Amino acid sequence: xxxxxxxxxxxxxxxxxxxxxxxxxxxxxxxxxxxxxxxxxxxxxxxxxxxxxxxxxxxxxxxxxxxxxxxxxxxxxxxxxxxxxxxxxxxxxxxxxxxxxxxxxxxxxxxxxxx
Amino acid sequence: xxxxxxxxxxxxxxxxxxxxxxxxxxxxxxxxxxxxxxxxxxxxxxxxxxxxxxxxxxxxxxxxxxxxxxxxxxxxxxxxxxxxxxxxxxxxxxxxxxxxxxxxxxxxxxxxxxx
DNA sequence: CTCCTTGTACGACTCCTATCGTACTAGGTG
DNA sequence: CACCTAGTACGATAGGAGTCGTACAAGGAG
Numbered sequence: 001x002x003x004x005x006x007x008x009x010x011x012x013x014x015x016x017x018x019x020x021x022x023x024x025x026x027x028x029x030x031x032x033x034x035x036x037x038x039x040x041x042x043x044x045x046x047x048x049x050x051x052x053x054x055x056x057x058x059x060x061x062x063x064x065x066x067x068x069x070x071x072x073x074x075x076x077x078x079x080x081x082x083x084x085x086x087x088x089x090x091x092x093x094x095x096x097x098x099x100x101x102x103x104x105x106x107x108x109x110x111x112x113x114x115x
Numbered sequence: 116x117x118x119x120x121x122x123x124x125x126x127x128x129x130x131x132x133x134x135x136x137x138x139x140x141x142x143x144x145x146x147x148x149x150x151x152x153x154x155x156x157x158x159x160x161x162x163x164x165x166x167x168x169x170x171x172x173x174x175x176x177x178x179x180x181x182x183x184x185x186x187x188x189x190x191x192x193x194x195x196x197x198x199x200x201x202x203x204x205x206x207x208x209x210x211x212x213x214x215x216x217x218x219x220x221x222x223x224x225x226x227x228x229x230x
Numbered sequence: 231c232t233c234c235t236t237g238t239a240c241g242a243c244t245c246c247t248a249t250c251g252t253a254c255t256a257g258g259t260g
Numbered sequence: 261c262a263c264c265t266a267g268t269a270c271g272a273t274a275g276g277a278g279t280c281g282t283a284c285a286a287g288g289a290g
Contacts, residue, residue, distance in 0.1 A: 030148045031149030034146035063279080066238080066280060070277090072237095089287095105221075113218055187267095188268095202257055202266090203266045204266060
């Protein structure tokens with residue numbers, strides 16, 4: 001993998017409910033990535049995230065908060081991102097290792113061909 | 116590629132209207148493959164097609180004809196399959212080379228993880 | 231405590247899409 | 261010609277998903 005794998009501190013909050021690796025289904029992942037806004041979110045996370053994960057506000061998306069909640073929830077339900085609650089903020093990062101293990105090469109497609 | 120690339124005779128009918136390779140968009144391909152029925156169609160074509168392409172009836176899908184027309188059209192509009200009219204029949208095959216050129220590894224995911 | 235911030239929950243609205251019945255067209259066969 | 265067959269076209273329906281406003285909950289700062 002050419003993108004950075006995020007390292008989570010051991011004392012980080014537990015992830016919010018999410019599907020296990022063996023529960024990931026290709027139809028669901030395809031479905032959730034078929035939306036341009038969500039594809040852009042995942043792509044930005046893969047390309048620009050650095051040492052840690054990010055809040056919804058970091059993406060600079062010009063949409064109401066309730067819309068963003070909807071999309072981040074969809075991404076988490078499909079198993080594409082992992083979310084943790086840090087006080088006020090809910091931070092997200094792509095489940096790179098899980099997705100790569102189950103669907104090798106998928107994230108490469110997202111990074112290369114999202115334009 | 117491990118699946119068979121179909122060879123079309125030179126005197127075959129022209130393909131029905133379809134997007135060019137450079138018009139293929141990842142969101143559209145993801146969207147069209149997010150449907151379980153369509154994912155199954157593409158997977159079956161990749162795994163079981165032999166020397167030539169196939170009619171709608173070959174798939175043995177227990178759905179009305181109008182439903183099948185709808186799904187095959189969606190696959191063609193997204194650029195996943197190519198269709199040619201042979202007299203009465205309309206035969207389909209996956210655009211393996213085009214998809215592999217634009218989204219390398221995508222079809223591998225479909226074949227391996229459609230269960 | 232009060233105020234601000236981050237994000238959720240709920241509901242409404244709209245649009246898209248999957249499904250299917252029916253009617254129809256085109257090509258092939260006798 | 262009549263008849264069958266593969267598939268389209270059209271329309272109706274129902275369910276799902278994207279969008280968003282509003283109200284609300286929880287954490288942090290003063």
